[in-house]
Amino acid sequence: MISSLLNTIKFKKKVLLIQLRTKKKLIQVFKIFSLIVLFHDSNSLIGQYEYLHPYIPYDSCNFDSHPIIEIKLWIHILQKDKKNPENLTSDSLKFINQQYKWINNFYKNIKPPTLKIKNQLHYVKDSRIRFLVDTVTYHINENGWDRIKYIKETNSQRWMKILAINPDSGIIEIEGVRDRFALIQDSILIENSLLNNGVYKVANLSRKKGNTILTLINGSALKKDTSGYVSYYKKIDKNCHKDNWINFTNENKDFLHVFYTGSSVSVPAFGCGPSPFFLNISSVLENGAFATAQLTAHEIGHCLGLRHTNTPQFSDLPLTDQFGWLKCNNSTVSNNIMGYNKCRNYLSPLQIAYIHYRYSSNNDLYNTLTNKENKDITIITTPSVWEKNVIGKKRILIKKNQSLTVKKHLIIPNNGIIILEKNSQLIIDNGKVYAPNENWKGIRTKRSILNFFKKFFSSNNEDQIFLKDDGVVIY
Ligand SMILES: [Zn+2]
Incomplete structure (x- = not known):
């Protein structure tokens, strides 16, 4: 059956070549070809994003395997000059805190979609994505301030x-x-x-x-x-330019740097989030505070890897979404944060999953998270299988007679440790256990925990750790 199919394809190729000789026919062939492509696409669209499904943080998902990720922000306020800052000032801390209170709330309290699609995935109420204002600095620099x-x-x-x-x-x-x-x-x-x-x-x-x-x-x-x-x-x-990121941070990748800038051309607030390490928000004084928070949440969405919704990035988004700073409705305008609407309070399960997937697959991005300094503990009290990349907590304790199976990456924070109680097992089934900053304490049995000099994989624990297929522990 397969070989006859292959023959048919070969035969069709030949036919195609013959048909290419005349221009008119070429157009016909192209039409048929695009029909095939379309048919193929719609068939594979759902399967294409299957890899993201384990990353959707449904309400029922455990916080150990689906933790909240928190992105560290460094706020930079660029002022035009000392006398006329034409921007936020040192008196604006209240404004800034309120901004990120709202933005965290948008990402925490996801509203149901106004535009429904066929086979709608159940919506996620909390994206488990947060932002922490770590540092605020001020710069007086007209060139850096002036975006347009x-x-x-x-x-x-x-x-x-x-x-x-x-x-x-x-x-x-x-x-x-x-x-x-x-x-x-x-x-x-x-x-x-x-x-x-x-x-x-x-x-x-x-x-x-x-x-x-x-x-x-x-x-x-x-x-x-x-x-x-x-x-x-x-x-x-210069809305999307990286000059400020270069000049004021030396391309620092430990934070998501937010630059509040201005413009000598009078325009309503605007912004751009071209990188996971910086974004620009301009002319906020000429805007409502809440609308500025909505704009910033949208630009941050770009930094996190999301694209506009006027053409769908994932299979759980509507095929079209009308843009133009319109009121959201249930027929043409979505309430998606990545749309151009006045609601901006929804993200689809796959949009959210994609962010979690990215931050657990890329060490540079992981480095912008407060999770790398996590102090919490995960206690494994039932046999558990982690089939996705998991951003781990500082201590993972596998209780007596229990097991944890790691099938993808388990990312260990700074000074992290895995502790095995008696007769417990850590099974690394084609997965990888590692710390991106290479500073963790390894895997210890509870008996040896006080002995800091005991080598990893000592005779105490080698019968409790199992590496299957390409499973690996990097220590
Ligand atoms: Zn945008």
């Missing part, structure tokens, strides 16, 4: 030659077709003192044969002349 600005184009090669000026109608004709030249849509600068240098607002751009007509709002101040050049202000948008 206009600067004059000084490269004269890019200036535009003036062909004619009509002050009465406020019109300038410039050489070449520049109507698609987005940079001059806002304002221009005349580079010829005879013509009254200055900044002029462009009201309209149009084409005239091979040239461009600019209609200016304040063009009547111009002189009638036909020489000189028009320069313009180009927009510099």
